[in-house]
Each structure stands twice: as structure tokens, then as C-alpha cells.
Amino acid sequence: MREQTKTARLRQIIKILNHYHVVKNITQQKNPADVRSAFEELGPTFIKVGQMMSVRTDIFTLAFTKELRNLQDDVKTDSFASVKALVEKELGLPLTEIFDSFDEQPFASASIAQAHHARLKNGQSVVAKVQHPGIAAEIELDLSLFEKAIPLASWVPESNVIDLKHILKEIRESLQNELDFQKELLLAEKFYRLNDGWKEIRVPKMEAAYSTKKVIIMDLMPGTNLKELISAPDDTLVQEKLTYKELKKTVSELLIEHFMKEVFEDGFFHADPHPGNILLQLLNDEENQQTAPINRTKHQGTIGHVPYTINYTKKTALRPFRLNFIDFGMMGTLNREMQAKMSNVIIAIYSKDNQRITNAVHAICKQVGSFDEEKFTDELDDFLNRYLNLPVKEIDLQKVFSQVVVICHDNNLQIDDSATMLIKAFGTLEGVIEDLNPDLSLFEVIAPFAQKYFIQQLNLKDELQETGLDYLSTLKALPKIPSHALNVLDTFAKGKGKLNLELKNQRTLLERAEAMVNRLVIGLILSALVIGSSILVQTSPKGHTLISNLGIFGYSVAALSILFLILESLYRRYRKWKDR
Incomplete structure (x- = not known):
């Protein structure tokens, strides 16, 4: 092509x-x-x-x-000659001066790039992600x-x-x-800093010195595509006393826990956590012990006047597998404000409080056109009343989010881009969890994480101070309420009171009223024209064709006008029927 x-x-x-x-x-x-x-x-x-x-x-x-x-x-993959030429041009050195070996045949090829196994001069096994020549x-x-x-x-x-x-x-x-791998490099390095070594999660280290806009080099991550775990029979043993069903359950729970950590702790999450971007690496007991992280603690003190220092080293007990992330082209970011807003949305849906959900959803949107709050609230309430009567375990979070987004869009509310990316990631993750562990409800699991984040961000001291000030302001205003009430009554008694009413969609109502008045006026004019024309025709002297012709002309104008109004009315009815 x-x-x-x-x-x-x-x-x-x-x-x-x-x-x-x-x-x-x-x-x-x-x-x-x-x-x-x-x-x-x-x-x-x-x-x-x-x-x-x-x-x-x-x-x-x-x-x-x-x-x-x-x-x-x-x-379809590119020829090795074209890949070699691109890598050498990007890195400014012959391939043999950078790599001890470089597989000519790629092990994967996607839309933007293809991936080759390689080995650096220092003996390190890496993956070279090379952009398809001419793809830009x-x-x-x-x-x-x-x-x-x-x-x-x-x-x-x-x-x-x-x-x-x-x-x-x-x-x-x-x-x-x-197409700019330098941007992906920065995202990957940030994801590495925040997630590598967190429980069983591993992330490849980027080799920035060998990476350019069209080539990116990263550590080789062992393991098999998560799709193989999904398709494995549940009752088969993975290892001694561990079945695939138990492993699927463990992996699914880890994926959810890790994603919640990304969203509510880091504010930086993998926006495309599909099975192809995650490798499952199974380990035996010896390998698991060797790769387990070591926690070091130091304790210092004195015994009498003699100082001492005690160093503790302990390996963290991990389960016999690792989840290795390998692609970082699509990442999402949430600031603290959006984290709080998204936690409010999840907690509101979990609590099934319609008004709270409406307020929480409105908070993550920006208005991009005319907005009718009453219409928005009614449409959202109608959907929530039909859907949220289900048990929490049966709530399809992706379906809820998708329908809420549609309702927002129909009411000229645009959800923040970061929230849209998060909703997409939720949907992808929910599909993976459903394949791994159909009995696990993603929504039921993530709600406690949102609640935990909400509580962690709650500053009890500030909240108590703010509440105390509100109560003091209220107490201070209480003695003035009777005098204010008397002033209001006195104003109305003297006929000086004013009552302001605000009509919803008043512009539309006025336009319709104006159209009705215009039609009424046109009707009166046509009636007068018909009556006048009739008088001219009836009273015109015999042989005086001018007056008679004027009457006939008036009839013609009236008839054409009435015909036009009838056709317009029929056309309007047709449009209304078609739009239903």
C-alpha cells in the first residue's frame, strides 16, 4: 500500500x-x-x-x-533492510556498533510500528520498537x-x-x-517510576539513550499474552495446588486493585489495559524468591551512652507470577480535583442517590451550548430509576457510564477529556475482568476504593472548622429573623412588594406566541380581502370591468394565500411526523 x-x-x-x-x-x-x-x-x-x-x-x-x-x-511487516536503514539513520551508528544481535524477523507488528528482539553490547536483552518506514x-x-x-x-x-x-x-x-515515540518514552518512564515493583506488577525500563522519535528501546519483559490465561481451562493445574480458575481470580483482583491505585493515588493510569498489553509471567518457587523485592529498614538508638544501628532486610512474599505491562502509547492523567469528582460519581452511583448522581455528573462536565437543568435532571432520573433498581453486583458500569455520557451530550454538556479517557479504560478493564472472572463485579469492588480515597482526602479539622463557622453564622442571624419577617410583611401590606417570575424556555414561548398572533392577523387580513372583493364584484356597475377585475384580483390573492398556508401547515405536520 x-x-x-x-x-x-x-x-x-x-x-x-x-x-x-x-x-x-x-x-x-x-x-x-x-x-x-x-x-x-x-x-x-x-x-x-x-x-x-x-x-x-x-x-x-x-x-x-x-x-x-x-x-x-x-x-504486514517491513523488510529487514528498511528497518535496519531507519534504525541506523535515527541512532546515527551502524546496527553492529549498538547491538550484539538484532532479530531480522519481528515478533509483533501493529499499526504504527513493529517489534524486534535484540541484545545490546552490554548483554542486556531488549525489545526494539521501530516505526514502519513511511507510515507518517x-x-x-x-x-x-x-x-x-x-x-x-x-x-x-x-x-x-x-x-x-x-x-x-x-x-x-x-x-x-x-507517531512521536519521544512522547511515549516520557509516559513510559513515568509509569515505570510509579508502578514497577508494586506487588506483582512489573514495567520495562526504557533505554532513553537509544530512543528517538521513530525508535524506542526497552527491557525485554518475559511472559505470555493474557489472552492465553483467559482461554485456559479452569480445572487445569498451573502449578501444584494452583488451578487456572484460582489464578484467574487472583489476577483479576490484582488488576482492579492496581488500576484503583493508578487512578486514586497516582492520578496517572494506563488507558488501554487490554490483554495484548499485559504479559503473564509464571514463576517457580526459586524464581519467585530471587525476583521478590527486598525491604530494608534501619533502626538507630543508644544503650546507655553507646550508640547502635540495626539494619533489617526482608524479602516481600509475592505470589508466583508477575504481570508485565508492555505498551504505553495511550495513558491518562487525572488532577486532584478530577480524582475527587470521579470518586464522587462512583460513590453516588453506589449509593443509588439520584440527586447526588446528577450533581456529581454535572461537576465533571462543561457546558457547550444552551442547557436546561430541569430537562437534564429528568432524563438522568428516568434512566437511573430504570437501571439502578438492580442489585449492585449486577450493575454494568460500562453501560451506566455510556448512557450517562449520551445524556450529557444530548444536553450540551461535554465530559472532561480526562474523565472520558478514564471511562474508556474502565470499559476495557471491565471486559478483561469479565473474561477472567465472570463472578466478580467490577463495580462492587471499585466502590470501596473510591470511598477510601474520599475519606483520605477528607480533612476533618478543616471540615469541623467550616461547619462550626456555619453554625455560628446561623446562630448570629437567628435573633434578626422576626424583625426581617415583619419588614417583609409591612412591605407587602403597603403594596410595595414585587414578585419576579422566571419562565423556562420563555424565548421559545414568545416566538410561538408571536407566530400565533401573526397568523391571526393574516387571517383577519384575508377575511377583509375576501369580503372587500365580494363587495366590489357585487356592486360594480354592468360593463365597468375595472372594479369587477379588482374584486376578482382580490379573490385570486386570497385564494393563493390560503393555499400557501394550507401547504405550509401540511408540510409542518409531515416534518413532525417524520421526526418522531
Whole structure:
């Protein structure tokens, strides 16, 4: 595909889009499997487009986003000669001066890059992630063609539901970030500092000295794709006295606990925790002991006048496996304020308090158009009353979040980007947990973590001081209430009181009232015209055609006006019936 001309590529895109009816399926939100197949056939750029669309639960239905998350990006690999040339150009040295060995055949190939096993001169085993040569130009070509094709979607009546230009802008920005491996390097190094060595979680160390915008080198992480654990039979033994079912349960609980730590402690989380980005490394007892972290403590004191120092070293007991994260292209960040707001949302849903949920959801949004709070509250209440009557264990957190996002979008409320990324990550993690341990409710497990964070952030001293000040202010105002009440009554008794009323949607009401008055006036004018024309026709002298013609002209104008009003009324009724 990289050798294709612009014309040939455009012809290929149009052919595939037409074959799968992609534009119509996207705008009408139907046949998501066909859209996924088309994107896979169109290659890396469109696979990334689909993966980004899968995050937009405010635009697409849950069924649509779930299907797009199944996009496969097993891309055809590049020749070793082209990979070698790119690496040497990026690092400025021959491959043999940097690596003792470099596998010619990649072990994985995705949309943006392919990965090779290699060994540095110091003997360290690493993974070299190398960007596909020419992928940046290919993506730019596809995006430019996509941009030019947007006006062609206007023939689809439902295309106005989606702002394709805005989506394309987001896709362009996201892909430009993914094409710059230096940005991924910084994210990976931060994730390493915060998570490597936390319980059974391991993260590869980045080799910044050998990494550039198109090449990134990291430690080799052993293990197998988490998909193999998911597909393993439950009753089979992994090790002595440990079945796959027990291992799945343990791993699922660790994944949830770790994710909560990322969200509510670090404020920095892996936004794409799907099985392909996590490796399971099984260890025997000896390997587990060797790789267990060592905790060192020091105690100093004096016995009489003699000082002493005692050093303790103890290995932390870990379970016989490690979860190794290997991809850091999509990460999310939450500041302290958003952490508190998201914990409030989760606690509110857990408590099933509709008003609290409404307030918590509103707090994570920004208004992007006209907003009717009463309408928003009613729509959210209607959904919550239908859904939250289920037991807590049966609540599908992804479905709740997706529907809440849709309601916000319909009411001109835009959820903060960091919260949108978190909701997407929750959805991905929930799918993994469901595959590993169907009996485990993600929502039931994460609620206590949100409550714990809320309590940790609660400054009891400040809260008591604030509450005390409120009570003092109230007590101070109590003696003045009778005199204020008498003043109010006296004002109304003298006829000086004013009552201000605020009508909801008053602009719409006024416009409708004005239209009604205009129609009434037009009706009166037409009636007068018909009556006047009748008088002219009836009273005109015989042979005086001018007065008679004036009357007939008046009849004609009245008839045409009445016909126009009838047609307009029928058209309006038709539009209302069609929009139902």
C-alpha cells in the first residue's frame, strides 16, 4: 500500500467504503461489524481511526464502540533492510556498533510500528520498537483524503448527527502524538517510576539513550499474552495446588486493585489495559524468591551512652507470577480535583442517590451550548430509576457510564477529556475482568476504593472548622429573623412588594406566541380581502370591468394565500411526523 499513488489509494478507499456502506452505517449507527471489517481492510490509519472512535461513547452506541474495540492491527511487516536503514539513520551508528544481535524477523507488528528482539553490547536483552518506514506519510495521505471526502457524506441525511470535521481534528492530533515515540518514552518512564515493583506488577525500563522519535528501546519483559490465561481451562493445574480458575481470580483482583491505585493515588493510569498489553509471567518457587523485592529498614538508638544501628532486610512474599505491562502509547492523567469528582460519581452511583448522581455528573462536565437543568435532571432520573433498581453486583458500569455520557451530550454538556479517557479504560478493564472472572463485579469492588480515597482526602479539622463557622453564622442571624419577617410583611401590606417570575424556555414561548398572533392577523387580513372583493364584484356597475377585475384580483390573492398556508401547515405536520 505504501507504493500506491494518491489516485489509486483514493480509488481503493472509495471501493471498500462503498462495499461495506461505511458512511451510512456510521451515521445511522448500525452494522458495526461491517465497519470494523472495512477499517481492518483499509489498513493502519483506519484501524487507528476505529480505535479512537471506540472511545467516543458520547457519539456512538455501546454496541458500536464494543465492536470497534475488537479491531485487529496485525499489520504486514517491513523488510529487514528498511528497518535496519531507519534504525541506523535515527541512532546515527551502524546496527553492529549498538547491538550484539538484532532479530531480522519481528515478533509483533501493529499499526504504527513493529517489534524486534535484540541484545545490546552490554548483554542486556531488549525489545526494539521501530516505526514502519513511511507510515507518517501514509497516514497524512489517508487523513488528507478523508478530509476531502467529508463533504461527500452530506448526501446521507443522518450525517448531521456527527461532527466529522471535529472528529478528524482529534484523530489527527492523536495520531501525531503516537507517531512521536519521544512522547511515549516520557509516559513510559513515568509509569515505570510509579508502578514497577508494586506487588506483582512489573514495567520495562526504557533505554532513553537509544530512543528517538521513530525508535524506542526497552527491557525485554518475559511472559505470555493474557489472552492465553483467559482461554485456559479452569480445572487445569498451573502449578501444584494452583488451578487456572484460582489464578484467574487472583489476577483479576490484582488488576482492579492496581488500576484503583493508578487512578486514586497516582492520578496517572494506563488507558488501554487490554490483554495484548499485559504479559503473564509464571514463576517457580526459586524464581519467585530471587525476583521478590527486598525491604530494608534501619533502626538507630543508644544503650546507655553507646550508640547502635540495626539494619533489617526482608524479602516481600509475592505470589508466583508477575504481570508485565508492555505498551504505553495511550495513558491518562487525572488532577486532584478530577480524582475527587470521579470518586464522587462512583460513590453516588453506589449509593443509588439520584440527586447526588446528577450533581456529581454535572461537576465533571462543561457546558457547550444552551442547557436546561430541569430537562437534564429528568432524563438522568428516568434512566437511573430504570437501571439502578438492580442489585449492585449486577450493575454494568460500562453501560451506566455510556448512557450517562449520551445524556450529557444530548444536553450540551461535554465530559472532561480526562474523565472520558478514564471511562474508556474502565470499559476495557471491565471486559478483561469479565473474561477472567465472570463472578466478580467490577463495580462492587471499585466502590470501596473510591470511598477510601474520599475519606483520605477528607480533612476533618478543616471540615469541623467550616461547619462550626456555619453554625455560628446561623446562630448570629437567628435573633434578626422576626424583625426581617415583619419588614417583609409591612412591605407587602403597603403594596410595595414585587414578585419576579422566571419562565423556562420563555424565548421559545414568545416566538410561538408571536407566530400565533401573526397568523391571526393574516387571517383577519384575508377575511377583509375576501369580503372587500365580494363587495366590489357585487356592486360594480354592468360593463365597468375595472372594479369587477379588482374584486376578482382580490379573490385570486386570497385564494393563493390560503393555499400557501394550507401547504405550509401540511408540510409542518409531515416534518413532525417524520421526526418522531
